[in-house]
Amino acid sequence: MRIVGKAEAGILTDIHTECFPRYWNRQAFTDFFSVKDTFAILVENNEKSVAMAVYRVAFDQADIITIGVLPAWRRGGIAKMLLENMLDDCKKIGVKKIFLEVEDGNEAGLKLYEKTGFRQISRRKLYYQQLDGSLTDALVMEKRL
Numbered sequence: 564m565r566i567v568g569k570a571e572a573g574i575l576t577d578i579h580t581e582c583f584p585r586y587w588n589r590q591a592f593t594d595f596f597s598v599k600d601t602f603a604i605l606v607e608n609n610e611k612s613v614a615m616a617v618y619r620v621a622f623d624q625a626d627i628i629t630i631g632v633l634p635a636w637r638r639g640g641i642a643k644m645l646l647e648n649m650l651d652d653c654k655k656i657g658v659k660k661i662f663l664e665v666e667d668g669n670e671a672g673l674k675l676y677e678k679t680g681f682r683q684i685s686r687r688k689l690y691y692q693q694l695d696g697s698l699t700d701a702l703v704m705e706k707r708l
């Protein structure tokens with residue numbers, strides 16, 4: 564597991580594409596890094612990149628922008644390890660609260676976040692647009708460090 568930057572935007576994009584139906588392009592990942600204090604973590608296994616997370620810190624708060632594990636590598640504790648690592652890093656630099664958005668109905672995401680101590684603090688109605696044009700809610704979750 565290592566912290567990566569703009570040079571790995573292509574790898575981050577490839578993982579995101581396999582994890583989300585509405586994936587982001589390489590430019591989106593490159594642009595993330597133009598904002599100060601944006602970090603990405605890559606998990607590798609025998610030189611294969613299998614998971615990633617991107618988060619952004621702003622003084623004593625942080626936002627998880629995305630987290631994804633390739634389908635073949637799921638349910639092995641990788642996301643939990645990634646998240647715990649991120650939470651540790653945030654704590655070390657003085658972050659007090661960490662936020663994220665997850666789609667209502669994303670059972671794997673919700674269970675993962677509940678298990679790592681996040682709790683729902685609000686709902687953003689009709690926040691995500693699906694490939695068929697329909698809209699779904701986002702749940703906003705918070706964890707205090």
Ligand SMILES: CC(C)(COP(=O)(O)OP(=O)(O)OC[C@H]1O[C@@H](n2cnc3c(N)ncnc32)[C@H](O)[C@@H]1OP(=O)(O)O)[C@@H](O)C(=O)NCCC(=O)NCCS
Nearest residue numbers: 582630631632637638639640641642643671672674675678
């Ligand atoms: C959500 C995601 C990151 C989980 O990755 P993962 O490496 O499989 O997760 P872990 O193995 O670390 O699981 C940790 C805990 O999360 C929960 N969990 C993970 N996947 C789950 C699933 N499919 N169904 C129910 N609970 C699940 C479990 O509580 C699990 O603990 P357990 O295995 O001891 O029961 C992965 O499924 C993924 O990339 N999904 C697509 C992208 C996404 O939805 N990202 C999150 C929202 S932004």
